Amino acid sequence: xxxxxxxLEFPDxxxxxxxxxxxKGQLRHIATGEPFIFNAREDLHRWNQKRYExxxxxxxxxxxxxxxxxxxxxxxxxxxxxxVIVLNPNENYIEVEKTKSQVHLSSDGSxxxxxxxxxxxxxxxxxxxxxxxxxxxxxxxxxKEMVPLYIxxxxxxxxxxxxxxxxxxxxSAAENTFFVAHSYGGLAFVELxxxxxxxxxxxxxxVALTDSVxxxxxxxxxxxxxxxxxxxxxNWVSSSEPLDTSxxxxxxxxxxxxxxxxxxxxxxxxxxxxxxxxFTEASEAKNSSLKAALTRRSHRIKHEEI
Numbered sequence: 392x393x394x395x396x397x398x399l400e401f402p403d404x405x406x407x408x409x410x411x412x413x414x415k416g417q418l419r420h421i422a423t424g425e426p427f428i429f430n431a432r433e434d435l436h437r438w439n440q441k442r443y444e445x446x447x448x449x450x451x452x453x454x455x456x457x458x459x460x461x462x463x464x465x466x467x468x469x470x471x472x473x474x475v476i477v478l479n480p481n482e483n484y485i486e487v488e489k490t491k492s493q494v495h496l497s498s499d500g501s502x503x504x505x506x507x508x509x510x511x512x513x514x515x516x517x518x519x520x521x522x523x524x525x526x527x528x529x530x531x532x533x534x535k536e537m538v539p540l541y542i543x544x545x546x547x548x549x550x551x552x553x554x555x556x557x558x559x560x561x562x563s564a565a566e567n568t569f570f571v572a573h574s575y576g577g578l579a580f581v582e583l584x585x586x587x588x589x590x591x592x593x594x595x596x597x598v599a600l601t602d603s604v605x606x607x608x609x610x611x612x613x614x615x616x617x618x619x620x621x622x623x624x625x626n627w628v629s630s631s632e633p634l635d636t637s638x639x640x641x642x643x644x645x646x647x648x649x650x651x652x653x654x655x656x657x658x659x660x661x662x663x664x665x666x667x668x669x670f671t672e673a674s675e676a677k678n679s680s681l682k683a684a685l686t687r688r689s690h691r692i693k694h695e696e697i
Contacts (some may be wrong), residue, residue: 396438401445405453408446418450469545469554548575549582556583561590567677569670570598573659577603577626584616592619597673599666600626600645601658607644620645625669627662629653635665 402408409421418427427446430439458464545551560568572580577600584591603626607617624645630638634651648665650658659666 396435397432399438399441401442403449405446405449408449410446412453467559548579552576552579552583553586556587556590561594567596567674568594569596569673571601571659571666572598572603573601574604574655577601577605578610581605581607581610581612581616581620584619585610585612588613588616595623596677597670598624598645599662599669600624601650601662601666602627602629602655605644607642612644617644623673627658627665629655629658634662 405411406421410418410427411421413419419425420427429443431442432438455466459466544554570580580598580600580603598620607620612620621644626640626645626647627650628638628647629652630636630649631653632638632649632651634649636649638647638649640647650662652658652661
């Protein structure tokens with residue numbers, strides 16, 4: 392902490408930060424009407440970062456409240472009460488509550504076969520290496536004193552996505568499942584495909600990536616995965632080109648198009664209209680192919696009866 396750095400104590404409400412959302416849903420300063428400014432105090436990066444994180448926590452709670460209140464979604468706690476995910480209100484998911492004996496089981500995996508433990512350790516180390524590289528790339532001034540908190544069965548973005556897939560998505564009755572994966576989320580999705588390829592192909596209709604940092608070579612995604620991604624995924628990347636302009640790719644996976652912005656953090660928002668159009672077209676194509684398949688099957692059955 393610098394000598395002249397103010398204490399790291401922040402309000403617990405938006406009003407305390409002197410910010411509010413306007414009728415367009417934009418975060419604006421109450422007095423000036425200006426957008427959020429990260430560098431509230433010059434030469435105090437650590438203080439600015441902590442202020443940014445504290446405000447982010449408040450906004451996260453606010454967004455969850457909107458999802459529950461306005462969208463009628465349901466909030467479900469992950470194991471041991473860490474974090475939340477929001478589901479559709481049809482409640483087509485299984486309970487994830489554990490018995491007391493399960494909760495207090497050691498997490499070191501000592502009761503697992505050695506081969507499985509070794510495979511999990513290798514996956515965890517590789518995921519950590521990718522996360523460390525990504526964090527250094529995206530945020531070179533990240534606080535070094537931060538200690539990561541391990542969440543059982545959700546210790547990394549990749550592990551978390553697989554957990555959510557196994558415990559929630561696979562049990563949903565939804566006919567069409569779509570993914571929007573931003574930045575590192577794209578890498579996590581590719582890892583999900585590697586681990587659950589057949590299930591993903593059967594359940595997912597289309598995937599929209601926004602400035603994804605995945606790499607099918609480094610992640611060792613197989614040929615069948617790359618082929619599926621070419622047909623069912625699209626990556627909206629940061630670019631100075633107009634929205635949906637084709638962007639050249641060095642990777643043999645999904646098409647890349649411009650998100651209509653050069654700012655990484657705005658790629659999802661800027662490409663949203665195109666993403667929904669992409670999903671609609673994918674859903675219509677899927678339904679058309681299913682109808683065609685059912686028609687062919689019906690004709691075949693009638694022919695056999697004759």
